[in-house]
Amino acid sequence: MNILLAAAEINPFAKGGGMADVTSYLCVEWGEMGHDVIAVLPGYKSIDKAAYGLRKTDISFEVPMGFGKETATVYSGSFPNSEARIFLIGHDEFFDEDYVYGDRNEDEDDDRRFLFFCKAVPELCKAINFSPDIVNCHDYHTSFIMPILKAQYKDETLFAKTGTVFTIHNLSYQGIYDKYRVMDFTGLKHKEFEVGSWFEHEGKVNFMKTGIMYADRILTVSPTYAEEIKEPYYSEGLQDAINSRLRDITGVLNGVNYRDWNPITDTFLSKNYDSGSLGIKEELKLEYLRETEIPETRHHLPLISFVSRLTEQKGLDILENKIAKLLNTNKFILAILGEGQAKYEDLVIEAKNQFPDNVILQLKYSEREAHRLIAASDFLLMPSKYEPCGLTQMYALKYGTIPIVRATGGLADTISNYSAEKGTGNGISFPHYNRDELEASIRRAIDLYKSKDHIEKIRLNGMAENHSSRRCAKGYLEVFKEVLDDKS
Incomplete structure (x- = not known):
């Protein structure tokens, strides 16, 4: 043809x-x-x-x-x-x-x-x-x-x-x-x-x-x-x-082009890993955090990343009124990588200034940092208002990083809500575009992080999937x- x-x-x-x-x-x-x-x-x-x-x-x-x-x-x-x-x-x-x-x-x-x-x-x-x-x-x-x-x-x-x-x-x-x-x-x-x-x-x-x-x-x-x-x-x-x-x-x-996005071969990572060596993923997380201003006493907390343009489509408007309340719990670290609308850049800058021990912020997108952050993260946040497909959640799955998404478009097609009873599912998904469901999903992620068995099961479920190009x-x-x- x-x-x-x-x-x-x-x-x-x-x-x-x-x-x-x-x-x-x-x-x-x-x-x-x-x-x-x-x-x-x-x-x-x-x-x-x-x-x-x-x-x-x-x-x-x-x-x-x-x-x-x-x-x-x-x-x-x-x-x-x-x-x-x-x-x-x-x-x-x-x-x-x-x-x-x-x-x-x-x-x-x-x-x-x-x-x-x-x-x-x-x-x-x-x-x-x-x-x-x-x-x-x-x-x-x-x-x-x-x-x-x-x-x-x-x-x-x-x-x-x-x-x-x-x-x-x-x-x-x-x-x-x-x-x-x-x-x-x-x-x-x-x-x-x-x-x-x-x-x-x-x-x-x-x-x-x-x-x-x-x-x-x-x-x-x-x-x-x-x-x-x-x-x-x-x-x-x-x-x-x-x-x-x-x-x-x-x-x-x-x-996903697994030639470029694969933790086994990723040249942006100091160490490579697969589903049988998830301990290296934890090492990459600590390596990443040591390069930031986050105190070492907090490195044990779950790392939730937001790797995206900072726009309303990506869910910033429902995150806006919850970000301070969630960060004030001191139960997780939020890493933001991306640039976008001025009002949302101001929002995340304010969050960084208000919670310097809880927030990592890089407004200039970098392919290298995107690979490193997704590999280092425990969770990836994608609370989109709409998402025709989305690629980042599929990158995250391959890297054993658990997506937290709003079920719309390609996010609904790729991310299924984890069932602790059945051990099925590859992420955390919420159906309605509102602040309360977003907050509940982040709190669920924090709770799940306390169980290594559940976290490992979700990671393995995601890494086993094939979303190849x-x-x-x-x-x-x-x-x-x-x-x-x-x-x-």
Whole structure:
């Protein structure tokens, strides 16, 4: 199968969030399974092209944009330790910045940047003579590839049998822009943008809706999220569009790249361990705590980590009114790694200042520190308001770190509440998004920590599970095959 994956972020070349990890391992896994895979990514200035062996090709082509044309340049290379190919679409203005997404401190130009990218992808295929069986577009940034293929390349032999699959990573980010600008940039007919059209939503062009309406099939990143987005609470205003495509939506649970996230081989750890050597995990915890300001007399307490962006989505609003009360018990240590909204950064800074012996705070995210903290922690806290999938809880399971989660989206699909009577379950889960259930779950974790037998059982249950990226990649391929069967 010839597969083209298009995304705004792909690890290790450009990363803004978890989507970069998923798009990366999908390409690598498909390549290892014998498929001809190319990934296409904007050629951001921030990408260290020399470090990744990406070379500038002699390929260039013009892309019509409104009343003029813009020239695209192309870099090519491959994924580290893989035959899967990567192509970067370059432009001196659109991607000549250090950020992946628009600069939030200035007027955003993401509509123009990503429309240029979407229009360049089919031209790249022509330039390298690649005939994709499947074009897999990830999130709103790449959605316009699909209507452009249908409207402007329908007579091209190269795309005669191409199927399209749109992956929704997070419905909250929709790409909402002025429809007159987008009309001019796309070259599509103006009547296509009228009220009620597949592009339009509430008087604007909505890139996410465009992807939902024009894809042959739609994927979400977990089965539960695929069901949740049918409801008004989770549909982010796009319930009508989603309901019109219900039969075409499938949830495929994201996976973990165990090449990078595995305590047996993790190069960020001073010592490696597995389920048979959990004593080393305790050594890593003490090693981590000795590097902090936490008094040594407190190192025996459970270490609960929060490794995430500091946003309302991640549960900071229900933690806000409980954090001081919980920390005042002096029964656990809270380690926070991540950055985010100013109000929540202020919240955790205040907690650190008020409880210096109980709180570890690092506002600048670091991949190295994320690995070390997850390995060192006894529990991982993820009380999300909604979570399309989440990867961190699956990392935690592999490292014997017990997730405390709110049962939503992928958290509901991966974490089951521990039963002390049956010895089943891999974490602590609470169903309703409220402060009291969050507090009760943290208190339960503290109580469970007093029993080494229970803690070890939960850890072993989690470490025995398989949430591999290969499983996820196979799930995608099953949907791809269905699309191609429908077209044959």
